[in-house]
């Protein structure tokens with residue numbers, strides 16, 4: 001096993017670890033640069049891999065000429081569909097890399113060079129000649145396409161048309177969010193070694209076991225012969241959740257180079273067509289309300305894109321199903337299958353884009369009703385989940401709105417838009433609600449507790465820390481579960497040699513791994529009592545939680561933004577962002593604050609900058625690097641605060657904790673857009689809020 | 697084509713033969729096994745590869761290794777004094793100035809270089825009075841650190857860490 005051991009934590013008293021403001025246990029390794037990420041494992045004499053990508057969006061390869069590439073010094077092999085090792089048939093065609101002559105999108109990997117040096121691999125990749133039988137492609141997303149399909153059932157209740165016709169206030173508007181990329185700073189990387197002992201991967205992944213589970217059947221290999229090691233991951237944000245083609249490609253190359261390690265780090269440009277993206281969304285929102293702002297009708301028709309190669313659906317209608325109640329509702333999701341790369345998970349899939357339109361629409365409705373936008377939300381805060389009719393295990397949206405308003409200084413806000421000009425800048429404030437559901441973990445988990453000696457314990461679980469603080473919070477949870485101090489507990493994660501853990505996705509990590517550790521600690525005490533022998537150990541799986549059947553469960557929040565927009569240039573700045581969240585018990589305030597602020601920062605980035613621009617003529621993202629796909633920099637973020645209310649939820653899990661990794665990005669962009677409207681009177685319904693919206 | 701060069705990395709001399717196309721970043725990472733400088737973009741767009749080159753911050757992905765011949769390279773690993781962390785490193789821990797940690801070594805080298813630049817009176821786009829020594833308030837720090845992207849959004853922690861650690865870094869007082 002190669003999971004690293006960190007220096008012992010600063011001590012806590014037994015039973016006092018949860019809630020303690022502890023520094024990260026992996027902090028020293030990270031600030032000294034000694035934490036090893038997937039590309040940095042010292043493997044002997046590695047070969048380097050460089051992909052060759054299709055330059056058409058649809059068609060068939062008729063010829064691949066590798067002569068010039070193979071003739072280059074240092075080139076070991078050029079793999080393509082004619083000579084690549086075969087994979088087992090899979091439902092997920094995205095993973096069937098180099099298995100056929102078909103081109104499904106521009107940028108698809110169609111060949112790859114293996115060479116002794118990265119320089120030779122890259123040079124040779126450019127020498128591979130591709131001939132095609134090219135067919136016309138289609139990458140245009142529109143709600144008016146004739147071939148849209150319904151990936152899930154519509155939600156229809158009452159008669160929305162009639163509600164709209166009879167409403168005192170009726171709003172019917174369309175909102176859009178662009179294609180977005182996760183853009184972790186560590187690109188997706190794989191170091192693969194295939195030798196007599198099996199396959200070893202050093203992998204940049206949110207779930208080592210999850211990746212192994214997808215990989216083993218593809219390779220027709222006993223999972224026990226595959227070890228995936230990922231103790232440190234340089235950010236994931238969803239894109240490193242599921243397995244993607246480049247990992248499979250590296251494994252194929254490692255098989256071809258049997259015995260010799262092969263390394264692949266995607267270039268930043270590859271990151272825009274190999275590892276998923278957030279589908280653009282087009283959201284037609286309808287709201288019907290009476291004079292008091294009581295909703296009688298809610299409509300959401302969302303259109304998203306998926307790919308001809310494989311299906312992935314951005315469930316942008318999800319939040320509307322559970323957010324506000326009305327007797328008349330129509331919620332429908334439609335998808336277009338395009339000749340584009342396969343979309344995928346990005347932080348808050350469905351939830352994040354799916355709250356933009358509705359939460360801006362609520363702001364518009366508040367204005368139409370002459371109501372404060374907080375008041376409008378409070379009037380429509382349901383006491384049962386509108387989607388399922390179940391009671392909430394806890395729903396503290398109202399408390400978040402009130403607490404956030406108090407901290408932000410909302411009470412004396414002048415509601416009139418476009419009236420505050422301060423030294424050349426229009427000033428405005430806005431609010432939006434956040435919500436992130438408690439979703440079931442994607443896969444089982446198990447943990448093992450072992451007593452080393454004299455009250456020192458090791459806890460093993462194959463969890464992932466992609467920056468979330470899992471190393472630290474799992475240590476805290478284990479310490480309390482064992483009645484020990486954190487200094488007496490070493491947690492080992494990030495390796496398939498450890499007991500299986502679910503993927504770090506859907507904000508489920510702390511909840512599911514933590515609950516599993518609590519169960520293992522109980523099993524340990526049941527079996528070994530309070531004076532265990534050295535070497536005593538016990539394991540337990542994640543227990544079922546019957547309460548998930550009885551209750552609707554979600555974290556809630558309220559986000560507040562202050563926006564300044566320059567009267568002459570349209571430049572937009574966000575000097576203040578404040579979020580108030582209700583997310584159950586907070587395990588570690590330091591790492592939790594960073595998670596929430598990190599999500600809000602990504603939401604700010606989405607509001608101000610981010611958009612992947614597709615060139616319909618060629619079918620690829622043109623701004624495919626960090627110079628042109630802008631993400632928030634240090635100078636974009638000024639006063640940003642995350643607060644939480646005390647929330648006790650006895651039903652959600654034994655820890656009383658809800659996920660906090662994603663809720664921070666939900667609602668932020670709507671709060672910024674609403675503040676921009678308050679500042680200028682200009683209602684922007686299409687992200688991002690670039691300055692052209694505010695000029696002329 | 698290959699060339700023989702020497703690099704002093706964190707005080708240790710190395711002689712190596714590199715492809716003349718090899719970047720300083722790849723020489724450090726792939727030839728010398730240095731793990732502190734990170735590769736985020738290889739195009740000078742993210743700052744993850746920031747090192748101190750003869751004391752000044754530089755993007756190792758934009759420099760060919762041959763151009764770095766005979767240079768002194770300090771990585772984040774070399775900022776620490778043995779087991780004693782550099783004040784910036786300790787402050788990053790105290791203020792949670794990172795999450796995934798991948799941009800962190802670059803942020804730290806960038807911060808160390810930035811404090812020197814400010815001490816030498818270099819202005820930034822946020823400097824309002826170009827005739828006086830720059831005062832490193834939060835706005836100045838944010839501006840001067842904006843070449844180092846952090847997708848985890850640890851910026852507030854980074855700014856707090858730098859402003860807290862600055863008086864303890866040995867950079868001359870008069871400049872702050």
Ligand code: FES
Pocket residue numbers: 734735736737738739740741742743744745746755756757758
């Ligand atoms: S790797 Fe050098 S700036 Fe991004």
Ligand code: FES
Pocket residue numbers: 185234235467793794795796797798799800845846847848849850
């Ligand atoms: S800590 Fe993850 S990118 Fe900065």
